[in-house]
Amino acid sequence: MELDAFRSHLGEGQGRVATADGEHAFVLGDATGGSQSEFAAGDFAEVVQDVDVTDADVVRVWLRLRVPDDVPPDLAWVASITVDGRVVGQSTARPGSTRDLTDLLGNVSKLAGTHRIAVRLELVRV
Numbered sequence: 001m002e003l004d005a006f007r008s009h010l011g012e013g014q015g016r017v018a019t020a021d022g023e024h025a026f027v028l029g030d031a032t033g034g035s036q037s038e039f040a041a042g043d044f045a046e047v048v049q050d051v052d053v054t055d056a057d058v059v060r061v062w063l064r065l066r067v068p069d070d071v072p073p074d075l076a077w078v079a080s081i082t083v084d085g086r087v088v089g090q091s092t093a094r095p096g097s098t099r100d101l102t103d104l105l106g107n108v109s110k111l112a113g114t115h116r117i118a119v120r121l122e123l124v125r126v
Contacts, residue, residue, distance in 0.1 A: 041075060044122035051117045053108040059083070060105040061119050064098065071095040076126045081106045082118045094126070 053059065065079050073095060080090035081104060088106025093099050108115070 039123050041123055041125040044120055046118045046120035048116060048118040050114050052114050053083075053117075054112045057107070057109045058105045059088075059108055059117050060103075061101070063101050063104065063119070065091065065093040065101060065121075066098045067093045067095050069096040074125055075123055078120075078122050078124050079104065080120045080122070082116075082120060083108060083111070084115050085118075092124075092126070 067077050076092050076094045078090055078092050080087050083106055089104050091101050091104055
């Protein structure tokens with residue numbers, strides 16, 4: 001596996017990490033902070049899982065989106081949920097902001113069977 005800005009500290013501040021309360025979180029950036037990486041608009045990381053959505057109305061994710069102050073003002077991070085590659089919910093965070101998203105969800109009430117669900121973090125030009 002190639003080590004890059006999203007996979008250079010796996011298990012420490014990236015990927016599946018233990019939280020202070022003994023739970024686990026999946027980190028798509030770097031929870032430890034202080035590291036520097038170069039990004040360009042269009043760079044992204046995502047977690048993908050095939051899910052049986054039969055009898056489900058929505059897919060929902062809870063996440064904290066923190067954007068450092070030193071991100072250029074014409075860029076922002078977008079967190080999104082996709083179902084089979086289609087964006088069904090998204091939220092944008094600009095430089096210097098922190099957002100707790102408890103309502104990022106996608107409607108799957110008209111779907112049945114197994115579908116590919118992804119949570120994506122992407123740097124975009126605004």
